[in-house]
Amino acid sequence: MAAFIFFFFAGYFNCMCDYINTSYERYASTWFIKLRNQHWWDISKSSANKWKNGLKANGEAFFGSSTFLVAFTDAWHCFKACWLLLFCLATAYAFVFGAGLMNMLAHHGFNLQNPANKVLYLAIMVQIALASFGLGWQIGEKTIVIKKL
Numbered sequence: 001m002a003a004f005i006f007f008f009f010a011g012y013f014n015c016m017c018d019y020i021n022t023s024y025e026r027y028a029s030t031w032f033i034k035l036r037n038q039h040w041w042d043i044s045k046s047s048a049n050k051w052k053n054g055l056k057a058n059g060e061a062f063f064g065s066s067t068f069l070v071a072f073t074d075a076w077h078c079f080k081a082c083w084l085l086l087f088c089l090a091t092a093y094a095f096v097f098g099a100g101l102m103n104m105l106a107h108h109g110f111n112l113q114n115p116a117n118k119v120l121y122l123a124i125m126v127q128i129a130l131a132s133f134g135l136g137w138q139i140g141e142k143t144i145v146i147k148k149l
Contacts, residue, residue, distance in 0.1 A: 011136025
């Protein structure tokens with residue numbers, strides 16, 4: 001269950017990234033456009049946050065600002081880091097949870113020696129994960145868009 005919640009929120013954060021990065025018109029259709037710090041939210045302005053005085057030639061604004069700490073420089077990288085963390089957590093948890101569920105099913109007579117049953121089980125779990133991710137994305141869109149294009 002927790003894996004599907006992680007997939008849901010991964011979808012939500014992926015939606016945020018899509019709306020910030022796709023096009024200015026799409027970005028302008030969200031409530032992000034109304035926020036004060038556009039150098040954090042607007043991807044066309046935020047790349048300057050990585051560099052001293054906004055210029056790459058001056059070096060990093062702070063240690064790691066263009067590499068492993070880039071998630072602290074703008075909204076897109078922050079949301080992408082959240083997406084990646086949640087996706088990895090969901091995948092790892094799904095393997096742990098999936099192994100336990102398979103053992104429980106085997107205990108109740110589900111024949112896991114049959115490869116077709118394993119494939120069926122995996123297909124069902126993947127579909128639920130995709131549905132969770134998609135639902136998160138759709139709800140993300142409903143919560144950030146303030147005007148239709």
